[in-house]
Amino acid sequence: MWEEDGKVSPSPSTTSTMRPLWLLAALLALGQALPFEQKGFWDFALDDGLLMMNDEEASGAESTSGVPDLDALTPTFSSMCPFGCHCHLRVVQCSDLGLKTVPKEVSPDTTLLDLQNNDISELRKDDFKGLQHLYALVLVNNKITKIHEKAFSPLRKLQKLYISKNHLVEIPPNLPSSLVELRIHDNRIRKVPKGVFSGLRNMNCIEMGGNPLENSGFEPGAFDGLKLNYLRISEAKLTGIPKDLPETLNELHLDHNKIQAIELEDLLRYSKLYRLGLGHNQIRMIENGSLSFLPTLRELHLDNNKLSRVPAGLPDLKLLQSSQHFQPLDSRQPLQPHSTQYSPTAPHQASTFNPPPSRGPGLNFLLLMQERSL
Template identity: 85%
Template sequence: MGVGAGWALLTAPLRPGPLGTSIMWPLWLLTSLLALSQALPFEQKGFWDFTLDDGVPMLNDEEASGADTSGVPDLDSLTPTFSAMCPFGCHCHLRVVQCSDLGLKTVPKEISPDTTLLDLQNNDITELRKDDFKGLQHLYLQKLYISKNHLVEIPPNLPSSLVELRIHDNRIRKVPKGVFSGLRNMNCIEMGGNPLENSGFEPGAFDGLKLNYLRISEAKLTGIPKDLPETLNELHLDHNKIQAIELEDLLRYSKLYRLGLGHNQIRMIENGSLSFLPTLRELHLDNNKLSKVPAGLPDLKLLQVVYLHTNNITKVGVNDFCPMGFGVKRAYYNGISLFNNPVPYWEVQPATFRCVTDRLAIQFGNYKK
């Protein structure tokens, strides 16, 4: 598989989970590598910076209560081992081998066979060869970072064990059908900063994926792409050229709880469009060209944060955010931003924000012509 320079490789073992499924170990002290909320690639400054990642899998109620411990690593199995094998220039500790920032052009040899985590980020590796990981029985390729390179296509034949792919800031113009085929474990893709247009997504490009997180920011999109995975919890399309949200654009994404559409050119959101997002908790529509508060916000019972600052909103109605009469809202707002809009905030009725936690959650003013 050919890849560009500057990619990171993380590995972690598998253990059988409930009902025979496979789940990732939390890797003792090394919980993960990068929070999914961060758009920029991880920049490691020290050996133990692996611990900065808080992007651990979400637990269900049973797991959170401690009732199911099948996914917890057996501490005996993590007994430190000290091997004399360590690639030249790398740092080896217990079962962790760190070979980042060395200018490597190939995967180093002499990696201890009991290695469970291998870091190769920020090198000049351009190709993964067939025998690079031969004999490393405990390795499990989890995250692949190939951002900030000059790739013109998504590398084919990606490992089926991938959980996270970061390929932003390249020169990719096309996402062909089948490029993600077989990636059943993938839950996060960051592919912003590429010159992708809506026509660059072939029908079926995301078939088979069960993503939780997808970011296609800083591209050349003029609308919400079609046929994205229905499993998405987070979709970030900020810094594009999207001009409108039509009724069918969000039809597939009923599981979204965070939608990022800031820094676009949105003038119109068709009535009823937001009704397809019953679990939405956070909506970013800042830095667009909206002239009014989008219809349908009062019906989103779980919505807590709405960013509407830096638009062209001139009026805020008393029922724009909260349900009327005896309407039920399961979660009150804890953040509504309306600053930098030409709305006379002194004319807004106090009852407009009757379903907001407190007055500090509302941001007004600071409008300049």
């Protein structure tokens, strides 16, 4: 290490030692479509470089080059690093510093900016000015209540925006058209207006659970134009499956709501669903035939509801597995053919059904875990 003008830079030996480690670690994924887990600086840093190219190709977002950007994999030691932050490669980490505003002096070639766990309350018009190469922006666990309508305008290549655990009462306006993934759970959002996602043709993942959203909060056409693969609206105040969600959905998670019934038309348009999460609701009734509209369904979670029967319409349902905890589907107990009776006998008992492989594609497992009061 050496110092000049109060700044510390890595020695050449340190750089040569770390470079192979960074290149190997770049094989790990930053933002798979999974429930949000707060990440630290190194989790985001490890995603720089090649993964940006992979996400651009997978999402259909425009790539800036037909070959990997070798410059993005090469350590850069810019003199521009905000006071107190850690800067390495093209990653700037300014988390856990008690910041009240977005720091200045962020290098224009920054691709990952980590500002989580601070006290930022507002995003102003020029906070991200000049950051045209920014790929991921992490603002989790701040105190943001206000976002200027042009705050994100400079971020023409932004693909991942993590702005969960703030004090937002509305979805930010004018999100970048390049955006692929939006994590905005655990805010105070009560309304999803029509047009708020307009122009987001690359978006494939939205996590918006933990907001006080009711069914009436979704304006007709709120999701028009989106081609989402993944949507989570768990831990909200839904009493039914929201209408007019994107038909392209592969995963829909509505766990921990107040849904009471699944009616015939609720799932009619979601023929591409692979996973459906409805656990921890108040479901007493699933109308016959409502699940028959889901030919590609492989996972159905109905744990901790008020069902007394296995829902009808599941493909060739013949096998049952019961255990205190969910187990892999390789030790199964046969049921009588087409039996639909379900009777939990112990706390946390899980019943998992699997169709025989000889009948072709079908449900891989159905989780019906019910927790008894003691």
